[in-house]
Amino acid sequence: CPFHQEKTPSFSVNQDKQMFYCFGCHAGGDIFSFVIKKEGFDFKEAVNYLAQKAGIQIPAGNRKEADRRRKVIEVNQAAAQFYRQVLNATQGRDARAYMHRRGITSDIAEAFGLGYAPNSWNALSDYLHQKGFAHHDIVLAGVIKHNEDRDSYYDLLRNRLIFPIFNHYGEIIGFGGRVMDDSMPKYLNSPETEIFSKRRNLYGLFLARDSIRSKNEAILVEGYMDCLKLHQAGIDNAVSSLGTAFTIEQARLLHRYTEKVLVLYDGDEAGQRETLRAIDILNKEKIKADVITLPDGKDPDVYLELFGKEEFWKYIKNNRTSYIEFKINRYIKSVSVLDIDNKTSIIKSLQEDIINLDSEIEKDYFIKMLARKLAIQENVIYRQFNVSAASRPGYSVRRNKIEIIRDNNKYGNYGIQEKIITAMLSDHHIFNRVRDNIGLEFFKNKDYCALANLYKQLDGESTTRIAQLKNMVPEIGLEETLARLIFYLDEGISASEIEVNDFINRVKQLKEKARWNKIAGRLEKLADKGDFNSLLTFILNLDEFLHQNPGRGDKISESR
Numbered sequence: 042c043p044f045h046q047e048k049t050p051s052f053s054v055n056q057d058k059q060m061f062y063c064f065g066c067h068a069g070g071d072i073f074s075f076v077i078k079k080e081g082f083d084f085k086e087a088v089n090y091l092a093q094k095a096g097i098q099i100p101a102g103n104r105k106e107a108d109r110r111r112k113v114i115e116v117n118q119a120a121a122q123f124y125r126q127v128l129n130a131t132q133g134r135d136a137r138a139y140m141h142r143r144g145i146t147s148d149i150a151e152a153f154g155l156g157y158a159p160n161s162w163n164a165l166s167d168y169l170h171q172k173g174f175a176h177h178d179i180v181l182a183g184v185i186k187h188n189e190d191r192d193s194y195y196d197l198l199r200n201r202l203i204f205p206i207f208n209h210y211g212e213i214i215g216f217g218g219r220v221m222d223d224s225m226p227k228y229l230n231s232p233e234t235e236i237f238s239k240r241r242n243l244y245g246l247f248l249a250r251d252s253i254r255s256k257n258e259a260i261l262v263e264g265y266m267d268c269l270k271l272h273q274a275g276i277d278n279a280v281s282s283l284g285t286a287f288t289i290e291q292a293r294l295l296h297r298y299t300e301k302v303l304v305l306y307d308g309d310e311a312g313q314r315e316t317l318r319a320i321d322i323l324n325k326e327k328i329k330a331d332v333i334t335l336p337d338g339k340d341p342d343v344y345l346e347l348f349g350k351e352e353f354w355k356y357i358k359n360n361r362t363s364y365i366e367f368k369i370n371r372y373i374k375s376v377s378v379l380d381i382d383n384k385t386s387i388i389k390s391l392q393e394d395i396i397n398l399d400s401e402i403e404k405d406y407f408i409k410m411l412a413r414k415l416a417i418q419e420n421v422i423y424r425q426f427n428v429s430a431a432s433r434p435g436y437s438v439r440r441n442k443i444e445i446i447r448d449n450n451k452y453g454n455y456g457i458q459e460k461i462i463t464a465m466l467s468d469h470h471i472f473n474r475v476r477d478n479i480g481l482e483f484f485k486n487k488d489y490c491a492l493a494n495l496y497k498q499l500d501g502e503s504t505t506r507i508a509q510l511k512n513m514v515p516e517i518g519l520e521e522t523l524a525r526l527i528f529y530l531d532e533g534i535s536a537s538e539i540e541v542n543d544f545i546n547r548v549k550q551l552k553e554k555a556r557w558n559k560i561a562g563r564l565e566k567l568a569d570k571g572d573f574n575s576l577l578t579f580i581l582n583l584d585e586f587l588h589q590n591p592g593r594g595d596k597i598s599e600s601r
Contacts, residue, residue: 043079044068044254053528060511062524069524074515081209081250081297084515109181113236116174116182117205117213123168124156124203124216133157136202139221143266144346149273152248153204158218160200183215183232198229204265206230206237206283207247209294214242217265217284228265228284240288243295244268244281250298252278258301261287261319263312267305267341274350279305287319292326301329303361308335317371320364324394332367333357365394365407369414384415388425396426424569460536461544462489463529466496466510469503471541479548488522 042052042063051065062069068078076087089107091097127133128150136157140150158165166185170176176194179185185194201218208214215231231237245268246253253259260279262268271279282291295302304319306312316332323330335344335356345353362370372390376383391411398404408426412419462484465472475481476497484490495513499506507527514520529535536544 042066042068045257055528055531058511058527060524060527062521062528064528067525068521069528070515070520071511071524074520074524078297081246081294086210110236112175112178113182113234114212114214116169116178116184117215119169119172119174120165120182120184120216121154121156121203121205121213123165124158124205125154126156127159127164128155128157128203132159135221139202143342144273145269146273149269152272153245153269154207154213156203156205158196158198158201158203162195162199165196165198166194181234183234183237197231201229204244206242206244208236208242209246209250209297211247212236217244219265230283238290239283239285241290241294242283243291244283245272246280246294248272249278249280253280253295253298257299258303259295259299260303260305261295262341263306263315264340264342270342270345274345274353276354282319286315287322289322289325292322292328296326296328299328301331303331303333303357304364305333305335305341305357307338307340309338309340312338312340313371317368320367324364330364331361332364333361334367363407365391365398366410368394369407369411373414379415384417387411387415388417388422392426420569424566457536457540457544458484458486458489459526459529460534460540462493463526463534464536464541465493466507466526467503467530467535469506472496472503475541475545478545479552483548486522488519491517492519492523492526 042050042065044063045066045068049065052061052063054061059071060069061071061075070078072091073084073087076082076090077084080087080090082090128136140155145155166179169179169184180187180194184197186197187194198216198218201220204217204219205213206215206217215234215237217231218229220227230239233239244265249259249272256278258278260271260276262271262279262281264281264284268279268281271277280295282288302323304316304323306316306319313334316334320330320332333356335341339347341353344356348356368391369387372387373379376387388411391407395404395407395411398407408419408422411417412422461475465475472493476493481490481493481497484493492510492514495510496506499509501509510523511520514523
């Protein structure tokens with residue numbers, strides 16, 4: 042499999058359905074999904090790439106745009122070559138001395154294509170014109186800038202160490218330049234162009250992407266130098282957010298390669314604020330975020346210079362924390378005194394993060410941690426989060442839910458939910474029977490639920506509906522899930538009629554238990570509060586309601 046390291050073959054291709062699936066890492070989809078995942082392309086880029094491979098002519102409108110883009114890329118490549126030549130020439134002596142002082146080796150400088158922009162107003166412009174590039178294309182690339190007062194153009198970057206910025210598949214799309222003294226601004230980047238947007242790219246990703254995919258984790262740092270130094274220390278899954286605030290677009294780009302990110306921003310106050318912001322963005326994109334906070338406000342580059350890579354590795358290994366623990370510590374540190382108002386505010390600030398955790402064990406762990414650090418009883422936080430005892434780990438309703446999902450001993454090596462969804466997709470009569478009896482919201486796997494809801498909107502036989510699903514799922518990120526289920530169908534992994542009927546009956550029984558558990562939770566909550574008048578009223582109304590509406594014990598518990 043090209044997407045993960047494996048000892049035994051697990052990658053399969055279904056030629057009839059034109060789908061692939063890996064039973065090891067669960068990557069799957071069609072040829073577009075394969076190219077998008079392997080190369081890090083978006084859909085449009087994948088189409089152009091495959092069209093070129095197949096010798097298919099791109100429509101004229103798109104071709105004009107592609108030609109313009111290609112010319113700008115060529116200008117950038119020539120500019121990078123110029124900067125590199127100057128760095129290695131006499132003019133680059135000071136830049137080479139600066140790199141030596143900062144501990145940048147010649148190997149890492151070459152790998153990242155570092156260069157030097159001479160202290161000249163038009164050296165690059167003259168070089169590019171001599172190379173035959175049209176003035177219009179040089180302007181489009183953003184490497185020269187217009188002086189309106191003089192109606193003339195000058196080189197954007199002068200007397201700066203140059204960091205070429207590659208997109209995620211290796212094209213130079215822009216440049217960053219750093220001064221080598223204390224003058225300001227310290228960093229200057231290429232302007233936004235047709236091919237370069239800071240918020241949509243990550244520095245170092247082209248070099249880091251294979252390592253990120255292999256390790257299933259990226260290390261996110263703030264600046265160019267941090268990223269360089271980490272790669273030089275052998276930490277080759279590091280990327281930087283181009284010296285700007287981390288964006289949702291950058292998170293989505295990372296998500297093409299990994300599900301985990303370790304945020305390693307500067308240890309000063311500004312860096313910690315940005316860490317808080319970055320982990321919230323990562324959470325919105327369903328990326329697991331951990332955090333490293335360096336001591337004494339240091340940044341990764343400085344820490345490596347002071348202590349060396351062995352000590353740095355050791356610190357990372359021993360000091361990573363989950364994003365929730367980072368938030369707890371950060372919020373506590375931000376207040377001068379832990380009075381009742383501040384404790385209440387901290388609990389409310391963390392409520393959404395904790396209750397949205399998928400694992401009940403994690404919820405319980407962080408509630409305990411929060412209670413300990415705030416010197417508050419756990420039950421107080423549970424009540425604040427509106428988490429009843431019936432939903433805490435170890436109670437029967439939770440065990441019942443797990444019983445539905447993971448009763449693999451009874452149903453073979455695959456869970457019953459996998460067998461049910463494949464049976465539903467392969468036979469629309471079974472689909473209708475399940476839907477009419479227990480609905481479609483019983484799936485623990487949200488992807489299965491989404492596929493089922495898409496399937497019900499389609500017409501025709503099951504084979505027709507599956508073909509329609511294949512065209513729909515790339516837009517909503519479900520191609521891997523559908524590919525896996527198609528391979529299950531081909532292997533005959535599907536629930537029998539008896540298993541379907543048994544499953545329907547069990548879900549009905551558990552729904553009935555859940556109704557009573559809700560009632561029990563409501564009773565417990567009222568008893569904990571000591572609100573005996575409301576408790577008595579609730580019991581009286583419950584008795585009357587159940588006599589009038591047998592089997593409907595859920596409604597009153599939700600309405601009160």
